[in-house]
Amino acid sequence: MSITTAQSPYRTDPLTGLRIDLTAQALVKTNAVLAVVFLLIGGLAGLLVGLTRWPTVHLLPPDLFYMALTAHGLVALVVWIVFFEMAAIYFVASTLLNCRLAAPKWAWAQVVLMTVGTAITTVAVLQGESSVMFSAYPPLAAAPHFYLGIILFAVGALIGCFVFWGTLVIAKEEKTYEGSLPLVVYGCMIAVVIAIFTLATGAIILIPAFLWSVGLIGSVDPLMYRVVFWGFAHSSQQINVTAHVTVWYLVAGLAFGAKPMSEKVSRTAFLLYICFLQLGSAHHLLADPGMHASWKVFNTSYMMYLAVLASLIHGLTVPGSIEVAQRRNGLNNGLFEWLRKCPWGNPVFTSTILSILIFGFIGGISGVVMSVEQINMIIHNTIYVPGHFHATVAGGTTLAFMGLIFYLIPVLFQRQLIMKPLAVLSPWLFGGGIAVLGVALMGAGTLGVPRRHQDMMFAGQALAYDYGGINQLLMAIGEIGGVVSVIGGAFFILVVVGSILFGEPVPANAKNIVAPPADAGGHKEIGAGGFEAPGTLVLALTLFVCLVLYYFVNFKYLATLWPMS
Numbered sequence: 001m002s003i004t005t006a007q008s009p010y011r012t013d014p015l016t017g018l019r020i021d022l023t024a025q026a027l028v029k030t031n032a033v034l035a036v037v038f039l040l041i042g043g044l045a046g047l048l049v050g051l052t053r054w055p056t057v058h059l060l061p062p063d064l065f066y067m068a069l070t071a072h073g074l075v076a077l078v079v080w081i082v083f084f085e086m087a088a089i090y091f092v093a094s095t096l097l098n099c100r101l102a103a104p105k106w107a108w109a110q111v112v113l114m115t116v117g118t119a120i121t122t123v124a125v126l127q128g129e130s131s132v133m134f135s136a137y138p139p140l141a142a143a144p145h146f147y148l149g150i151i152l153f154a155v156g157a158l159i160g161c162f163v164f165w166g167t168l169v170i171a172k173e174e175k176t177y178e179g180s181l182p183l184v185v186y187g188c189m190i191a192v193v194i195a196i197f198t199l200a201t202g203a204i205i206l207i208p209a210f211l212w213s214v215g216l217i218g219s220v221d222p223l224m225y226r227v228v229f230w231g232f233a234h235s236s237q238q239i240n241v242t243a244h245v246t247v248w249y250l251v252a253g254l255a256f257g258a259k260p261m262s263e264k265v266s267r268t269a270f271l272l273y274i275c276f277l278q279l280g281s282a283h284h285l286l287a288d289p290g291m292h293a294s295w296k297v298f299n300t301s302y303m304m305y306l307a308v309l310a311s312l313i314h315g316l317t318v319p320g321s322i323e324v325a326q327r328r329n330g331l332n333n334g335l336f337e338w339l340r341k342c343p344w345g346n347p348v349f350t351s352t353i354l355s356i357l358i359f360g361f362i363g364g365i366s367g368v369v370m371s372v373e374q375i376n377m378i379i380h381n382t383i384y385v386p387g388h389f390h391a392t393v394a395g396g397t398t399l400a401f402m403g404l405i406f407y408l409i410p411v412l413f414q415r416q417l418i419m420k421p422l423a424v425l426s427p428w429l430f431g432g433g434i435a436v437l438g439v440a441l442m443g444a445g446t447l448g449v450p451r452r453h454q455d456m457m458f459a460g461q462a463l464a465y466d467y468g469g470i471n472q473l474l475m476a477i478g479e480i481g482g483v484v485s486v487i488g489g490a491f492f493i494l495v496v497v498g499s500i501l502f503g504e505p506v507p508a509n510a511k512n513i514v515a516p517p518a519d520a521g522g523h524k525e526i527g528a529g530g531f532e533a534p535g536t537l538v539l540a541l542t543l544f545v546c547l548v549l550y551y552f553v554n555f556k557y558l559a560t561l562w563p564m565s
């Protein structure tokens with residue numbers, strides 16, 4: 001049913017009861033579909049990269065490898081994720097605040113600019129003159145349109161941020177919600193604040209790089225570039241973290257009826273992101289001879305932990321809120337009945353919980369450990385680094401977004417999922433594959449295998465080096481994990497595109513709730529030992545023990561490599 005008012009047409013979604021602005025819906029759908037198309041392209045480029053780094057397959061020659069690696073990094077990390085973030089912030093601002101979207105024409109300009117920008121940069125990469133990888137460090141120069149496309153894309157994303165901001169202003173003026181901003185909108189707002197900072201930093205460094213590439217300025221100082229570039233590129237990972245944490249809260253709320261355990265604590269944790277995340281950018285420069293050691297140590301080992309603290313709080317409160325919701329619904333026995341009886345066959349839930357686990361246990365622990373100046377010397381610029389960040393951006397962000405897409409197909413496209421068994425399998429294959437890829441590459445990196453290398457043995461080169469069987473094996477295991485994750489990703493895309501095109505319409509009386517109440521009893525007395533969520537507490541302590549153990553193992557290993565006594 002859709003209703004037209006003088007202001008803007010909307011419909012009330014029968015599944016969720018949400019009031020959906022139709023203009024916002026069209027924009028969310030367009031951004032989400034474009035995102036999925038780019039996930040496909042980025043994933044295929046990732047497959048080519050993975051098959052080259054698998055020693056026995058060794059698919060691409062060097063020039064094509066670096067081209068595929070540049071395309072993979074840009075498309076998978078930037079294009080897919082930012083397009084979906086645009087979809088998510090428009091959805092959250094308009095539906096959760098019950099408000100029309102501000103300046104829809106500008107929002108369409110966002111879509112056009114980001115699409116055109118992506119096309120231009122893609123052409124530049126495919127022409128083969130711009131295999132500079134996504135960091136594009138000078139003096140390595142790309143063709144001018146490589147930078148130009150990224151700049152247009154960034155301007156588009158910036159416009160999207162202002163559309164979100166404008167919608168907040170309208171909602172406040174027209175009083176479309178009561179009280180303070182809902183937590184999920186608040187989380188998006190934090191992501192948008194970081195995004196504006198990030199995109200401005202990107203402009204500060206990419207515009208000179210562009211001017212240099214067309215010959216208008218003589219040089220770009222490489223050290224200056226690296227410092228400012230990571231202010232941009234690390235911060236953009238913080239947008240991703242903030243966005244996927246917000247998606248965890250969103251899914252927990254929509255699908256379980258879970259409420260944040262403490263609004264205040266969650267909001268404070270989001271604020272910590274704004275205050276401290278950017279300073280963590282210094283971890284990319286830990287091996288950089290241009291920066292002073294105390295600058296590096298202060299930023300990575302003090303400031304960054306305050307940001308990590310925020311992630312730990314979210315990692316505790318999101319599963320905790322699910323635990324509380326499950327316990328209130330009658331699943332109150334023992335430590336883990338609530339977890340065992342979670343809907344493990346529902347891809348919305350499994351994507352979310354796997355995202356939380358992979359992000360926390362693999363991405364989080366390795367991130368904290370590798371940010372220590374001394375330990376970083378073992379793994380800097382090795383394949384450990386891609387091992388770490390696939391756990392964060394693929395296992396964490398990408399998987400969380402997949403879960404939300406599964407949830408939104410019946411809501412926004414009003415279609416049921418087709419090929420259910422593939423939908424159920426896809427988070428397991430994608431998440432499981434990425435977990436194996438992450439851990440195995442971290443193992444190989446710890447033993448010294450370099451990143452961004454077409455041939456880890458340097459065969460035929462003056463400095464040929466045999467990394468030995470164990471490293472070849474780890475690289476093979478990792479890339480087999482990568483292939484499995486590509487299969488999971490392919491299932492996901494098949495289900496999404498198939499459901500949009502061929503799915504049955506959603507029946508009128510359906511409800512889009514993932515975990516139906518066990519006995520809907522509304523239990524008051526829950527938990528054990530004075531804790532409302534004792535199971536989550538045990539999980540958090542397990543994470544802490546793993547972190548401490550892994551930290552000491554790394555120092556022990558460092559001491560054997562670099563004897564200090």
Ligand code: HEM
Nearest residue numbers: 046047050073076077133134386393394398451452453482
């Ligand atoms: C959507 C999920 C993914 C994201 C966001 C992502 C992101 C990235 C990024 C940013 C890089 C660094 C590029 C550079 O160093 O310039 C990278 C490298 C890499 N990716 Fe992915 N990736 C994803 C999925 C995959 C998959 C599915 C595979 C395996 C089939 C894969 C295999 C690799 C490998 C092996 C490298 C490192 C290559 C090297 O340093 O030599 N990635 N990825």
Ligand SMILES: [Cu+2]
Nearest residue numbers: 234237281284
């Ligand atoms: Cu970083």
